[in-house]
Amino acid sequence: MAVLKKELKKYYNSIRKNLACSFNMKSVFISEFNSRVYDYLEENPNQTIENVIEYFGSPEEIAKSFDKDNEYYKSKARNRLILEIILITLLIVSILVSCFVICNILSTLGGDSTITTK
Numbered sequence: 001m002a003v004l005k006k007e008l009k010k011y012y013n014s015i016r017k018n019l020a021c022s023f024n025m026k027s028v029f030i031s032e033f034n035s036r037v038y039d040y041l042e043e044n045p046n047q048t049i050e051n052v053i054e055y056f057g058s059p060e061e062i063a064k065s066f067d068k069d070n071e072y073y074k075s076k077a078r079n080r081l082i083l084e085i086i087l088i089t090l091l092i093v094s095i096l097v098s099c100f101v102i103c104n105i106l107s108t109l110g111g112d113s114t115i116t117t118k
Contacts, residue, residue, distance in 0.1 A: 007049035008037065011059065018063035021070065022080070029066060 012030050019026050033056075040055060041047055056062065 004041075004047075004049060008034075008052070011049060011052065014059035015062050018059050019066060020063070021066075025070070033062070 012034065015033070016026050016030055019029065021029075037052060037056065040052070044051070057065070
């Protein structure tokens with residue numbers, strides 16, 4: 001069973017790599033998929049990884065079926081990514097503007113810079 005667990009972990013990682021969605025969506029999907037595999041293995045003991053792949057499909061097949069069924073989630077994830085990019089850009093611009101303003105204020109507070117000699 002320990003060998004099967006390692007093989008299942010590789011199987012899940014391969015599925016995760018083939019999914020084109022956000023990390024959170026991948027985690028939820030893999031968790032649900034893991035439950036389905038676990039139920040299958042409880043009902044059918046002494047199965048190999050080959051049996052699991054034959055029953056559920058290859059990682060590529062699983063990812064394709066997930067991608068077809070989840071266009072809504074993909075567009076939602078894409079919109080969230082665009083929003084994050086916009087917010088990060090605004091944050092960087094506001095930091096740069098703040099630095100410029102602070103430098104100008106500090107230079108005006110310095111007053112005259114005259115050098116006197118004795």
